[in-house]
Amino acid sequence: MSKKLTIGMFGFGVVGQGLYDIIKTKNLNLEIKKFVIKNADKARSLPASLFTTDAEAILADPTINTVVELIDDAEAAYTITVRALKSGKNVVSANKKMIATHLAELAEIQQQYGTSLLYEGAVCGSIPIIRNLEEYYDNELLHAVSGIFNGSSNYILSKVFNEGQAYGDALKKAQELGFAETDPTLDVGGYDPKYKLAIVASHAYGTYIDPELILNLGIDKLGDQDIRFAKEKNLKIKLIPKAQEVNGEHVVLYVLPQFIGSDNMLFNVENENNGVLVKAAFADEQFFYGKGAGGHPTGSAVLSDIAALRYDYKYEYKKHLEASSLVYSNDYELKVYLRYTDDSLVEKLAFTEIIERYYAPDFKYIIGHINLQQLINHRSAIHQDGVFLAGIS
């Protein structure tokens, strides 16, 4: 039988409210005893007695056995999560940055204290990708996991690409709709999908990778010429994080804009939707699609985690524990498109092979092969106005 959960919740924003809406409609043998919030003066839709600004009201309450952490601040979330796990409380979190940054330690703490940390809501909103990697692909060699992991940059790309909207207008609209982070760089610069990629890779490949090491280039330098180039070739540009197995020994990770064609399942993932492509040795190509952002979809993922805690569900981190992990590497050749203005950048990047080169008064580009480590070394030279780099197949 299921265990009664007494919940303390940190944060009552879009996801927290969405979650509360969902729980209301259920009979789940759980009770939300206390919300800890930052701003005591904000008007709330629930009785004031449920709210406090004092974290101890949850962390020091022995009757609370489950902490749901839905705050923005990654450092505060880390402190809360560690303290809760060490004091015998299970934790559900949707904070991708916190989890990606501290996953090795958090896995260790769970094992040591016998508590459980679940975080399906941190990756691709409503899509149950962590659960499927844990439960279903635990014995599969995965050749690659990639996808559209960031709803707001995908929303912007859809508006810019399909409707000809200006980049700034589309960004503002995404923020108004509540599925862009307060700091847009996290989304459009590819940081948010990078954190998610690191989490996905740990479950897919058993390897904990510091997100600081992973290359991320975003869509913030996307220009009209790039869009025209894509459209002439019936391609779209999507921001795609990818984990790729190499020779059964290494795993390579990167977040790059990519030109993709209509034969790719990600081609039709538009607006705030997310998609995850899994290439498995035996199951072959699998694709998961769903809403990647918004209070209700993410709330539904958090709720699935809460419900699973009623049955003491834990991630097993099996690939890591069975030492079937792959070794992280940046030695990998990519085929890229580079729009540039200054020829010295091309020289500096030292392409291993140049396939196409185009010059016009207002538009210069190159298509060629380049080593991922080169891109990492010259990231700041690439991430400049007048330059746009994207993977191309």
Place this chain on the structure above:
Amino acid sequence: MSKKLTIGMFGFGVVGQGLYDIIKTKNLNLEIKKFVIKNADKARSLPASLFTTDAEAILADPTINTVVELIDDAEAAYTITVRALKSGKNVVSANKKMIATHLAELAEIQQQYGTSLLYEGAVCGSIPIIRNLEEYYDNELLHAVSGIFNGSSNYILSKVFNEGQAYGDALKKAQELGFAETDPTLDVGGYDPKYKLAIVASHAYGTYIDPELILNLGIDKLGDQDIRFAKEKNLKIKLIPKAQEVNGEHVVLYVLPQFIGSDNMLFNVENENNGVLVKAAFADEQFFYGKGAGGHPTGSAVLSDIAALRYDYKYEYKKHLEASSLVYSNDYELKVYLRYTDDSLVEKLAFTEIIERYYAPDFKYIIGHINLQQLINHRSAIHQDGVFLAGIS
């Protein structure tokens, strides 16, 4: 820690061989002790001592704790499964007809004897839909579950529709490729997806439905006019089983060809691939895609079930047990396209509303609303040469 599995396997066809190929590459703490096969004279790729035609070699062997059943014959599979479950052995099966037909009883037996029957491989090959319905959507109200559940009829539709192949040629090719049933009516007549639909519905809605009660019309009467009609409107025709929640009280099930547009995620599911669309109250629209047929994809699903048995995994049939089941109904209005030759059929069907009507010397069709029960009552009048019925939105 995981439990050592000693496996007895019934059948060594495409899926059995695929499974064996996969297991070879793993270190899974399991042993296949015996294969029971029908034809003792066939040459096998493994030592002869592993094979027998005597079912008792598995069923009466107390050291075998896991039965994997991969035979075609639904009645024989049923006998094996019941006997194994009652004698304390867990069972993995991929026999959709057997499971769909006996699910209520099989769920009962599992509970009574504390054994586990898993059947992910029976539904949509490599796509983990049962596991996700059980584990992830167990607290969600699902508005609808639909999809492409039959690889071979979808392969035929792709070839006929996109490449202009003749129906008979495409069918033959599907059989050669090994992803069509020996009796093609099971696939193209919509019986195979109907069994899968009944299984899906039991996990999605908690209701065990006798597949005999569910309307299935297939693609075997598809004609050139129907294809032309679809193409003129930029639509495709797909064979789609659907379970639909109505007013939070009833669930309606049917298998029909459907005209769908490019805004439907199923539009790009081609060839032997399968796709499952889940519309959930909070998670919103979710889509799962993968290979629906073939030895390796189905083998990978069966392997996931076997691996889960090492941790004593069981389906919980939670929606059924919590009595949150919906009541099965056929009182539901559908919008359909009907190509016909004899006007009396239209009269007999008693459309509740006719929206479009077209006459030409060689092509007559009607588009209108009709009650599902009417279609069931007149199934044999509809399933005739010169008549083709499909849902249309």
